[in-house]
Amino acid sequence: MSDAPATARSRRTAARARGRGPGRRYNLWLGGLLIGTIVAGALLGFVWSPHPPNTMDFTAQLQPPSAEHWLGTDHFGRDLFSRLLVGARGTLYVGFIAVGIALVAGTALGAVAGFAGGLLDEAVMRLVDVLYAFPAILMALLLAAVYQPGTLTAMAAIGIATVPIFARIARSSVLSIKEREYVEAGRALGLGEGRILWRHVMPGAVGPLVVQASLSLAVAVLAEAALSFLGLGTPPDVPSWGNMLREAQGFLAMSPYPAFVPGLAIVWTVLGWSLLGDGLRDLLDPCTV
Amino acid sequence: MLAFLVRRFLTAVLSVLLASVVVFGALLAVPGDPATVILGMNASPAAREALRTQLGLDRPPVERYVSWLGGVMRGDMGESLNYQRPVAGLIGERLRVSVPLAVGAALVACLLALPLGIFAALRRGTVWDPLVTSLSQLGAAIPSFWLGLIFILYFAVELRWLPASGFVPLGEDPVRWARSLVLPVLALGLGQAAVMTRMTRAAMLEVLSQDFVRTARAKGVGQRGVVLKHALRNAMVTIVTILGISLSNVFIGSIVIEQVFALPGLGRLALTAIGTRDFPLLQGEILLYAATIVGLGFLVDVSYGLLDPRIRYE
Numbered sequence: 001m002s003d004a005p006a007t008a009r010s011r012r013t014a015a016r017a018r019g020r021g022p023g024r025r026y027n028l029w030l031g032g033l034l035i036g037t038i039v040a041g042a043l044l045g046f047v048w049s050p051h052p053p054n055t056m057d058f059t060a061q062l063q064p065p066s067a068e069h070w071l072g073t074d075h076f077g078r079d080l081f082s083r084l085l086v087g088a089r090g091t092l093y094v095g096f097i098a099v100g101i102a103l104v105a106g107t108a109l110g111a112v113a114g115f116a117g118g119l120l121d122e123a124v125m126r127l128v129d130v131l132y133a134f135p136a137i138l139m140a141l142l143l144a145a146v147y148q149p150g151t152l153t154a155m156a157a158i159g160i161a162t163v164p165i166f167a168r169i170a171r172s173s174v175l176s177i178k179e180r181e182y183v184e185a186g187r188a189l190g191l192g193e194g195r196i197l198w199r200h201v202m203p204g205a206v207g208p209l210v211v212q213a214s215l216s217l218a219v220a221v222l223a224e225a226a227l228s229f230l231g232l233g234t235p236p237d238v239p240s241w242g243n244m245l246r247e248a249q250g251f252l253a254m255s256p257y258p259a260f261v262p263g264l265a266i267v268w269t270v271l272g273w274s275l276l277g278d279g280l281r282d283l284l285d286p287c288t289v
Numbered sequence: 290m291l292a293f294l295v296r297r298f299l300t301a302v303l304s305v306l307l308a309s310v311v312v313f314g315a316l317l318a319v320p321g322d323p324a325t326v327i328l329g330m331n332a333s334p335a336a337r338e339a340l341r342t343q344l345g346l347d348r349p350p351v352e353r354y355v356s357w358l359g360g361v362m363r364g365d366m367g368e369s370l371n372y373q374r375p376v377a378g379l380i381g382e383r384l385r386v387s388v389p390l391a392v393g394a395a396l397v398a399c400l401l402a403l404p405l406g407i408f409a410a411l412r413r414g415t416v417w418d419p420l421v422t423s424l425s426q427l428g429a430a431i432p433s434f435w436l437g438l439i440f441i442l443y444f445a446v447e448l449r450w451l452p453a454s455g456f457v458p459l460g461e462d463p464v465r466w467a468r469s470l471v472l473p474v475l476a477l478g479l480g481q482a483a484v485m486t487r488m489t490r491a492a493m494l495e496v497l498s499q500d501f502v503r504t505a506r507a508k509g510v511g512q513r514g515v516v517l518k519h520a521l522r523n524a525m526v527t528i529v530t531i532l533g534i535s536l537s538n539v540f541i542g543s544i545v546i547e548q549v550f551a552l553p554g555l556g557r558l559a560l561t562a563i564g565t566r567d568f569p570l571l572q573g574e575i576l577l578y579a580a581t582i583v584g585l586g587f588l589v590d591v592s593y594g595l596l597d598p599r600i601r602y603e
Contacts, residue, residue, distance in 0.1 A: 129300070130307040132586070133579040135541045144563050145571050146315050222432055226545050229434055230560060249438060249549070253446045263435035270430035278426075 028279025031214075034272030038088050038265075045085030053082040053239050062255035072257035074247060080261045083239040087262065090240045091269060094155050094233070095220040101159030103213055106166025111205070113167070114174035115197045125171075128164040136161040136223040140232045154233035158223045162216050169212050173205030207284035214277035218270045225266050241266050293594050301587035308579040309361070312572050313354050316344075319568075327370065327566040340370070344568070357572075366573035371565040376573040379558065386456055386554035387543050390473055394539040394546075397478025398485050399532060405482075406489025410497060411516065421486065428483025433542055437476035437549035444472060454551035473550045477542050484538075485531050492527035496520045525596050533589035537582045 050070065057077030065072045071080040113124035134142070140149075140157035147153050177183065178201055186196045227233035228242025236243055241262035248258035319326055324340040345353040360367060366376035409421035445453035451472050457465040496502065497520050505519045544556030551557075555574060562571040 126303065126307065129304045129583075130311065133304060133308045133582045134311070135537075135582070137541055137544050138575060138578050141544075141559055141563060141571065142312065142315050142575055145566070145568065146319050149563070218430070225432055226434060230545060230548055232560075232563070245435060245438065252438060252442050256442055259435070259438050259442070263432070263438070266432055266435065267427075267430045270432075271427065274426065274430060 025279060025283070027275045027282060031272050031275030031277070031279050034268055035276055038269050038272065039092065041085050042088035042092050045082075045089055049079075049082035049085050051079035051082045053086045054078065054237075062251060062258070064255070064257060071261045072255065074244070074258040075251045075254075080244075080258060083244060084241075084261060084265055086239040087241045087244060088265070088269075090151070090234055090238065091221055091224060091266075094151060094158070094224045095217045095273075098155045098158035098220045098224075099162060099213055099216045101156070102162035102166050102216065103209065105159075106163040107170040107202075107205075107209060109163070110167035110170030110172075111174050111197060111202060114171035115178055115193070115201065121171075124167070128167045131160065131164045134161055136219075137226060137230075137232075140227050144232045149227075149232040151234050151238075154224060154227045157227070158220050161223075162220070165212060165216060166209065169208050170205055173208055174201055177201045177204040211277055211281040211284060214273055214280055218273035218277065221266060221269050221273065225262075290594060294591060297587055297590045297594075301583050301590075304583045304586075305580045306358075308583065309358055309576055310354070312576045312579065313357060316568050316572065317350055323568065327568065343368075343370075361573070361576065366576075367569040369562075369567055369570040371562065371567040371570065376570050379570065380555065380573060380577060383553065383555045383558050385458065386552050387540070387547070387556065389459075389470060390477065390543045390546065390552065390554060391536065391540045393470060393474035394477035394481060394543070395532070395536045397474055398481035398535050398539065401479070401482035402485030402489055402531075402535075403528065406486045407493050407516070407521070409486070409490045410493035411512075413494065418490075422490065425483040425486040425490075428480060429487065431480055431483075433477050433480045434545045434549050436479060437473065437546055440472045440476055441549070456552045456554075469550075469552075473543075473546050473552060476549070477539050477546045481535050481539055481542070485535055488531045489524075489528060492524045492531070493520060495527075496524045499523070526593055529592045529596065530589055533585045537585050540581055541578065 055078065057073070060069065060073050060077040061075055063069050063073040063077075069079050069081070071084065073079055074083070109124050109128070113121040136158045139161045140154055143153040143157050144150075174197070183196060183200055186200050191200075224233055224240075225242035225245070228240045229246045230242075231246070233242055234240035244262040245259060248262070252259055316323060322337070322341075323344060323346060324337040325332070328336055328340060341347055345356065348356075357367065364377050366380070368374065369376050369379055372379055405421055405425070409418045412418050412421075441453045444450050452469055453472075456469050459466045501523075502515060502519055505515050510519070543554060544559065546552070547554040547556040548560065555577075559571060559574045561567070562574065
């Protein structure tokens with residue numbers, strides 16, 4: 001009987017060493033909490049906000065936080081908290097779509113290249129190399145020149161610029177998994193190449209891709225804010241955190257709140273995604289801890 | 290080594306060529322007639338025709354591309370529609386702002402990140418490691434342009450130590466030149482330092498866990514010797530990669546920072562080019578950015594070969 005606590009203790013220690021114990025999961029919990037609040041805020045914005053986010057009130061310009069305006073007001077007297085809620089929606093929306101595009105396209109490219117090998121692999125990797133030369137902001141400049149700046153071009157730019165990361169991860173995972181014995185066994189059983197790739201190889205690559213998706217969401221939030229700040233993202237009439245920062249720039253000397261509030265929201269969200277990504281990596285791939 | 294260099298160089302050249310196809314191809318993808326898009330619906334047919342001729346739209350795309358690429362190789366990137374001046378000259382002028390900004394930021398990032406990353410790795414298991422790691426995680430989440438705004442608020446508006454915006458050329462007044470770059474360089478460099486600190490720590494931890502480090506310790510090599518002669522030397526391949534990524538990141542990041550501090554660099558020129566639909570200027574600039582990123586990647590690859598002979602024989 002006296003061995004039971006010791007066994008439980010050693011199990012906990014082993015779990016911690018594998019990155020699965022509660023001691024290692026603080027990244028996951030904290031990241032989840034930070035993102036949870038942003039998602040909750042974005043959802044809340046659909047049904048309720050203390051003030052209409054675009055209604056101007058010239059009697060309450062650049063107000064500090066108060067009972068009436070919880071986070072203060074901007075230079076048009078618009079409520080910062082209400083605009084923050086609406087901005088959260090756009091931030092999540094752009095991030096999810098952009099990373100979704102990259103995840104699907106990058107994984108497909110990398111997986112097929114790694115599995116097929118040969119010339120196709122070489123051609124896909126050259127394409128990936130070229131895409132590396134166009135980070136999100138550069139891609140956005142190019143797309144904005146062709147199609148005019150906007151949410152869609154920002155999403156496409158962030159998505160295309162993120163494709164190479166997923167392609168490389170998918171390719172390297174597939175390259176290592178396709179040599180395993182069970183894949184060979186599948187071939188010996190007469191399974192088609194497509195089926196082997198989809199049913200037997202890809203499930204092994206899911207872990208690193210999920211981790212990268214979370215980390216890429218952090219980068220996407222930063223990129224979306226930067227593009228909106230430059231006027232290459234969300235249109236000026238739609239509240240977004242980057243737009244709020246751009247507008248606040250001209251009034252810094254009069255009130256810091258219009259700049260503080262969206263900036264802190266960006267930091268909060270980026271930190272959330274990156275902690276979540278780290279936590280997922282600890283959980284799914286403890287060897288890297 | 291020569292074969293390795295030639296192979297890497299050819300790959301880089303191919304990447305730049307493909308990037309040039311993407312950049313040039315973008316103009317072809319403009320919906321409708323580019324001349325009408327640039328000049329607007331109210332432009333006269335004669336003006337539109339003249340612009341079409343200037344852009345070479347009356348010639349087949351392949352011929353235009355070859356002619357443009359030939360020009361780029363000779364340093365002739367065409368003429369800006371907005372400024373009515375050679376694109377190469379305009380870019381050259383703006384590089385005097387963007388290059389010191391990017392190099393300064395990369396220096397700040399390296400000077401902070403390398404010691405901090407190594408320090409955190411060596412202090413694993415003490416309070417210092419999680420402290421440095423947490424601070425760098427927080428730092429990496431702060432957008433450089435927001436940090437720039439905060440710096441303007443405190444160091445320019447409140448304390449009045451440094452200018453909030455503008456640029457003074459080096460030749461005009463070196464002191465004011467340096468003062469105009471301090472805040473942008475710090476805003477750009479600090480975020481990058483945070484990212485690099487985490488990467489340096491991870492690289493050092495990996496090397497410190499290798500057998501040869503344990504062997505060196507067992508032979509009685511002191512901490513300084515282990516770190517400087519064995520660990521750091523072997524972590525250099527990763528650290529050089531980090532430097533390359535860092536330089537690319539700050540060069541691209543300078544586009545946003547120039548907007549915050551109203552610096553007349555390449556980034557602001559590109560944004561103006563978008564506003565005025567100045568395609569020749571934009572093509573030249575984007576190709577320059579893309580080629581710089583490829584070029585930095587090539588230099589990183591070359592340094593791999595120099596630092597680790599195993600890589601050049603792979």
